[in-house]
Amino acid sequence: MTLALMILLAIAAIVLIASILLQSGNSAGLSGSIAGGAEQIFGKKKARGYDAVLEKITTICAVLFIVIPLVMLIISSR
Numbered sequence: 001m002t003l004a005l006m007i008l009l010a011i012a013a014i015v016l017i018a019s020i021l022l023q024s025g026n027s028a029g030l031s032g033s034i035a036g037g038a039e040q041i042f043g044k045k046k047a048r049g050y051d052a053v054l055e056k057i058t059t060i061c062a063v064l065f066i067v068i069p070l071v072m073l074i075i076s077s078r
Contacts, residue, residue, distance in 0.1 A: 019058045
């Protein structure tokens with residue numbers, strides 16, 4: 001059981017790294033976060049297509065990356 005969770009954790013880590021590296025970056029920098037960054041956060045523009053899929057994959061893998069070690073800790077403490 002622990003071996004399967006470790007393998008799943010390694011896969012989640014690799015997919016998490018890949019999905020973060022494949023996402024398009026925001027080139028606005030610090031000036032964009034002060035001047036127009038709120039429009040992107042609170043605006044009605046939603047990411048579609050490739051970026052939306054990568055965002056969902058990143059979120060799922062990040063949650064798995066946090067939850068799997070906690071489950072492994074609970075299993076090992078018994």
